[in-house]
Amino acid sequence: MKVAVLDIKGKDTGRKAELSDQVYGIEPNNHAVYLDVKQYLAHQRQGTHKAKERAEIAGSTRKIKKQKGTGTARAGSIKSPIFRGGGRIFGPRPKDYTQKLNKNLKRLARKSALTLKSREKSILVVEDFDFDAPKTKDFVAVLKSLGLESKKSLFVLGDSNKGVYLSSRNLAHSEVITSSELSTYKILNAKSLVLLESALEGIELNLNK
Incomplete structure (x- = not known):
């Protein structure tokens, strides 16, 4: 599948990016997606x-009152759960919530999520860019050019880019990650997925191991 490559002003560069059908065109496995999320x-x-x-x-x-003769229920401790300030019955205890999934299932889930975004035509491929200095307004300008200023978006970089990351950090509806940090939840949580050219190879390499 070929997708037009855009620049940061939202214009077609005339180049095409090839999105592998093995990653962006499989039969989605909804249960794998559920487990990974x-x-x-x-x-x-x-x-x-x-x-x-x-x-x-x-x-x-100490026993707070005598056993008999009060006309009320017997009570032996101020720490009893029935009194204010007493202990809690079956209260919450520290717990480890981690779950284990095998790598093949997680890869299948991410491929399924990317395929769903591809079917929704919610994937944009943008040429690599950088900023001279971290400025939020520069990143906002990119969002406006791509028509994403009012949408929840996820930018996927090939390698870490401090300038782009810091420029987006103050924006609630945009997130910048690298291809190695891509997860099923983050893919599905974003309305639009913006892939930089340098991230395409890393995504396919990670998901086709």
């Missing part, structure tokens, strides 16, 4: 939630 979201959880239970509460251990 589920793993990504699970890994965003720190798992440090913790509530103190009865044995961990600091408080007196």
Whole structure:
């Protein structure tokens, strides 16, 4: 599949980029996509939630009232969960939310996500660019030229580019990553996927191992 290569002003350069059918034209596997996105979201959880239970509460251990004759339920500890300030019953404990997926399934999920974006015609190929100095307004100008100023976009670079990354960091609806950082979640979370020419080879190399 061939796609026109644009410059940062949104104009056709007259060149075509070849997108491999093995990456951008497969039969999507929705279950693989689901598993990969589920793993990504699970890994965003720190798992440090913790509530103190009865044995961990600091408080007196004396019996707070006599056993009989009060007309109310018996109570032996101020740390009981039924009292304010007492321990929590079955409270949350630290947990590891990481999940394991094999590499082939993750590659299949990313290929499926790229294929879905290709079918939606949401992939743009742009020639490599850089800025003299990190400036948000320069990156905003690129977004406007490409018609992406009001859309959630993901820019994929071949190699890390500090100028482009810093210029986009303040924008809530745009993200800049390298081809090695590409994930199924980030592909699907963006309305438009902007691939720089230098990223194409890296993407295909990573997904065809």
